[in-house]
Amino acid sequence: MSGALVEGFQVTHRRYVPHSHAHYGGSLVDGAYGLGMFGDVATELLIHTDADEGLFAGYSSVEFAAPIQTGDVVEATATLVRIGKRSREIEFEARVVCRSAPERGPSAAGVLPEPIVVTRARGTVVAPKAAE
Numbered sequence: 001m002s003g004a005l006v007e008g009f010q011v012t013h014r015r016y017v018p019h020s021h022a023h024y025g026g027s028l029v030d031g032a033y034g035l036g037m038f039g040d041v042a043t044e045l046l047i048h049t050d051a052d053e054g055l056f057a058g059y060s061s062v063e064f065a066a067p068i069q070t071g072d073v074v075e076a077t078a079t080l081v082r083i084g085k086r087s088r089e090i091e092f093e094a095r096v097v098c099r100s101a102p103e104r105g106p107s108a109a110g111v112l113p114e115p116i117v118v119t120r121a122r123g124t125v126v127a128p129k130a131a132e
């Protein structure tokens with residue numbers, strides 16, 4: 001282990017949502033986009049805590065609080081909240097931190113004064129049995 005196996009340990013990723021990811025009218029992106037980001041931050045968290053990518057066992061809760069749009073910059077954070085023998089329970093939150101502003105021009109965008117929480121979840125990942 002790399003020494004990060006403590007409750008409260010966090011990993012955060014940021015990603016620009018390209019216009020090619022529009023799935024619905026109004027430049028909306030499907031809700032699974034945030035869940036994909038959660039898989040990525042969970043993988044990095046397990047690399048830090050267990051020196052392995054681990055396996056995602058499942059979500060115990062998922063809440064879609066607001067839409068993700070193309071042109072957004074989304075930040076996803078994974079926080080380790082419970083440590084089992086091999087299981088790790090993680091709380092996830094995705095927030096929009098920047099958003100496009102097409103009313104000002106085709107490439108206009110801005111940093112939001114306050115992030116918009118778009119997705120929250122809680123899930124369990126499993127680390128492999130340590131080599132003896």
